[in-house]
Amino acid sequence: MTVYLGLDIGGTSAKFGLVDESGTVIDRNRFPVKAHQRGADDIIDEAIEQLGSMITRNDAGSDVAGLAIGAAGWILPGQGVVVAAPNLPGWNHVALGPRLSKALDLPVKMENDANLFTLGEWLCGAGQGLNYLAGVTLGTGVGGGLILDGRLYNGPFGTSAEVGHMVVEPNGRKCKCGSYGCLETLASATAMTITGRELLEQGHATSYAGRIEDLTSKVLFDLADQDDPLALEVFNRAGKALGIALTSIFNLLGLEGAVIGGGAGAAFKHMYESMFDEFSKRVFVVDPQKVRIVQSALRDDAPLAGAPALFR
Numbered sequence: 239m240t241v242y243l244g245l246d247i248g249g250t251s252a253k254f255g256l257v258d259e260s261g262t263v264i265d266r267n268r269f270p271v272k273a274h275q276r277g278a279d280d281i282i283d284e285a286i287e288q289l290g291s292m293i294t295r296n297d298a299g300s301d302v303a304g305l306a307i308g309a310a311g312w313i314l315p316g317q318g319v320v321v322a323a324p325n326l327p328g329w330n331h332v333a334l335g336p337r338l339s340k341a342l343d344l345p346v347k348m349e350n351d352a353n354l355f356t357l358g359e360w361l362c363g364a365g366q367g368l369n370y371l372a373g374v375t376l377g378t379g380v381g382g383g384l385i386l387d388g389r390l391y392n393g394p395f396g397t398s399a400e401v402g403h404m405v406v407e408p409n410g411r412k413c414k415c416g417s418y419g420c421l422e423t424l425a426s427a428t429a430m431t432i433t434g435r436e437l438l439e440q441g442h443a444t445s446y447a448g449r450i451e452d453l454t455s456k457v458l459f460d461l462a463d464q465d466d467p468l469a470l471e472v473f474n475r476a477g478k479a480l481g482i483a484l485t486s487i488f489n490l491l492g493l494e495g496a497v498i499g500g501g502a503g504a505a506f507k508h509m510y511e512s513m514f515d516e517f518s519k520r521v522f523v524v525d526p527q528k529v530r531i532v533q534s535a536l537r538d539d540a541p542l543a544g545a546p547a548l549f550r
């Protein structure tokens with residue numbers, strides 16, 4: 239049986255797994271990255287060791303056809319190089335792909351993590367059956383991937399579909415990229431925390447009685463589940479920004495659907511109404527009732543499930 243390894247490296251943790259050709263995850267694990275404390279070499283050594291033991295544990299040695307790596311940041315997919323990654327400090331021009339390929343004696347393909355997420359959802363998740371699809375990950379930042387005509391679209395420079403840096407509010411918050419009012423400044427988990435604290439300072443109605451610095455996106459998820467008005471307003475605003483960004487994406491490309499994931503994508507149900515309201519009021523080229531805009535079905539498994547698609 240042919241299987242693939244998937245590895246998704248983020249600033250907090252690295253998730254990895256063994257995946258069959260249909261995208262089903264057979265075995266999965268994770269290890270803490272703590273990129274602010276550990277150097278790239280240390281993390282890469284641990285990845286080699288952990289992936290090696292997963293192969294041994296599953297007795298999969300000769301069956302593994304390749305390793306697919308997803309990494310956040312600016313990467314060169316063809317060369318397997320991380321040029322720079324805001325959530326992986328010190329990773330400048332790191333030849334991650336070639337190093338893992340040599341150590342594990344496997345063909346390696348690398349992609350932006352949001353691209354790998356989109357491939358996974360397209361192959362066997364919420365985007366299955368759609369040949370024109372956008373993937374959006376709402377996490378520490380906001381990432382994106384595009385499937386066009388049944389293929390991942392990379393653009394001529396290997397960098398495209400940076401949905402997080404589409405401008406939604408021209409005079410909005412400053413973004414890490416240098417621009418203002420990018421989707422990432424309005425709909426990432428980081429942005430949700432900022433909005434929540436701003437509303438708290440402004441005296442917005444809420445049942446939250448803790449310290450302002452303890453109000454995180456995770457706390458906001460829990461509060462929204464209890465119908466807290468402040469938390470619901472945070473997701474209302476994030477959903478609105480997402481709806482505006484999706485309008486531009488669909489108007490530009492005439493897609494069949496979009497899958498929303500990432501850590502903060504877990505609050506999709508609280509964002510859905512304002513997102514869809516904004517989208518259906520504004521969108522021009524597609525019938526909002528006929529396109530599929532849904533939450534990720536695979537969650538953390540999505541980037542791993544994308545591994546076989548990367549080798550097709």
Ligand SMILES: [Zn+2]
Pocket residue numbers: 402403404413414415416417418420422
């Ligand atoms: Zn930006």
